Each structure stands twice: as structure tokens, then as C-alpha cells.
Amino acid sequence: EAQVTQNPRYLITVTGKKLTVTCSQNMNHEYMSWYRQDPGLGLRQIYYSMNVEVTDKGDVPEGYKVSRKEKRNFPLILESPSPNQTSLYFCASSSDLLAKNIQYFGAGTRLSVL
Amino acid sequence: AQSVTQPDIHITVSEGASLELRCNYSYGATPYLFWYVQSPGQGLQLLLKYFSGDTLVQGIKGFEAEFKRSQSSFNLRKPSVHWSDAAEYFCAVGTLNRDDKIIFGKGTRLHILP
Numbered sequence: 001e002a003q004v005t006q007n008p009r010y011l012i013t014v015t016g017k018k019l020t021v022t023c024s025q026n027m028n029h030e031y032m033s034w035y036r037q038d039p040g041l042g043l044r045q046i047y048y049s050m051n052v053e054v055t056d057k058g059d060v061p062e063g064y065k066v067s068r069k070e071k072r073n074f075p076l077i078l079e080s081p082s083p084n085q086t087s088l089y090f091c092a093s094s095s096d097l098l099a100k101n102i103q104y105f106g107a108g109t110r111l112s113v114l
Numbered sequence: 115a116q117s118v119t120q121p122d123i124h125i126t127v128s129e130g131a132s133l134e135l136r137c138n139y140s141y142g143a144t145p146y147l148f149w150y151v152q153s154p155g156q157g158l159q160l161l162l163k164y165f166s167g168d169t170l171v172q173g174i175k176g177f178e179a180e181f182k183r184s185q186s187s188f189n190l191r192k193p194s195v196h197w198s199d200a201a202e203y204f205c206a207v208g209t210l211n212r213d214d215k216i217i218f219g220k221g222t223r224l225h226i227l228p
Contacts, residue, residue: 092158
């Protein structure tokens with residue numbers, strides 16, 4: 001079954017404690033991205049990757065890092081989380097740059113930073 | 115770059131009634147338009163898309179949308195809603211320009227009255 005898998009689904013942490021949210025897709029997609037969803041703000045793109053070792057900033061990259069060492073994985077790293085990063089996070093993938101508009105989403109990771 | 119507006123934050127309809135969710139976009143050329151649905155606790159799922167051709171597009175779950183260039187709109191419709199349609203709906207606009215990201219509206223939450 002084609003899917004995008006995020007882990008964990010729920011995470012509570014404290015300010016400053018480094019964390020990683022994993023994302024994996026089994027569709028051999030080239031394009032992957034991370035979004036955060038906040039009430040009244042919709043989805044905002046954090047980072048995206050067009051292929052292995054190719055990443056770029058989205059609209060709200062501050063406080064986040066990503067890596068793309070393998071095609072299937074695109075982890076989101078918060079080196080020093082802060083309360084304003086409390087949000088619902090989604091990973092998504094698309095088959096290629098031209099099809100980047102059709103995205104397959106993971107189920108989401110709800111993060112609370114205390 | 116493109117932009118998208120969903121004028122209604124919340125919509126409430128009775129089960130069995132018809133539904134129309136509004137979406138307006140701004141883009142100088144022909145856009146690629148999408149509707150996604152987010153059920154509670156889930157990621158976003160593509161309902162339908164418009165790339166070119168017939169301006170009335172059919173999607174999954176009995177939804178359809180009509181592209182009206184003169185009104186810069188891409189409204190989502192369903193003739194008779196079911197309680198399971200209660201969700202948040204996102205309109206999105208994309209392009210084939212590799213430098214443009216897909217842009218999501220802020221969403222419309224649909225409530226269904228029994």
C-alpha cells in the first residue's frame with residue numbers, strides 16, 4: 001500500500017530538548033516536504049526536498065533542520081524546540097517536481113513543547 | 115507567485131442538503147487547482163484536481179468542482195452531504211514553474227447537522 005509514514009504521531013517535550021520526527025514514503029517519490037498546520041493559518045511549508053541531498057527552505061524554516069540522505073526518508077529535526085513550535089506537522093511526498101502539486105500526506109505528528 | 119483564498123472558515127449544513135465551498139485564486143497564467151480533505155486525526159487526502167480541459171471535474175466521495183476563469187474561482191460542490199463529510203477542506207493552487215510551491219488556503223471546516 002502506498003503511504004507516507006510519520007513517527008511519532010504524538011510527542012510532548014520540553015524546551016531545548018532536541019527531537020527528530022521521521023518521515024518515510026514507499027512510493028519512490030523524488031519530492032518531499034514538511035508542513036506545519038496551525039489554527040487560522042492553514043498549512044505552511046517548512047522545508048522541501050527535490051531529491052536526495054537536495055533540500056531548500058519553505059516559508060517558515062526557522063528553528064528546523066532537515067536531511068535527505070535516502071530517497072525514502074526525510075526527517076525533520078528540531079535542535080532546540082521552543083513553545084512556538086507546538087503545532088501539527090505533516091510530511092508529504094510527490095512523484096517528481098512536475099507533479100509536486102499532487103501530494104500524498106502522512107497522518108501527522110502533534111507536537112507539544114512545554 | 116500564486117495565492118488562494120477560502121472566504122468561509124466554518125460552514126454548517128444539514129445532512130442531505132447540498133454543499134458549496136468557495137475558493138478563489140490569484141495567478142497570472144492557468145493554475146493547477148486542487149481540493150484536499152482532512153478528516154479528524156488524519157492527513158490531507160486529494161479529492162480532485164484541475165489541470166486543463168473540462169472545467170467541471172469529478173472527484174472522489176461524490177464531490178465535484180468547477181473552474182471558472184472569469185471569476186478566478188474553483189468552488190467545491192456536493193449535491194447531498196453525509197455525516198461522514200464533516201471535515202476540513204483545503205483548496206490549493208499550484209503551477210508548473212519549478213520555483214513555485216503549491217499554496218494552500220486556510221481551510222473551511224464543514225459541520226453537518228443531523
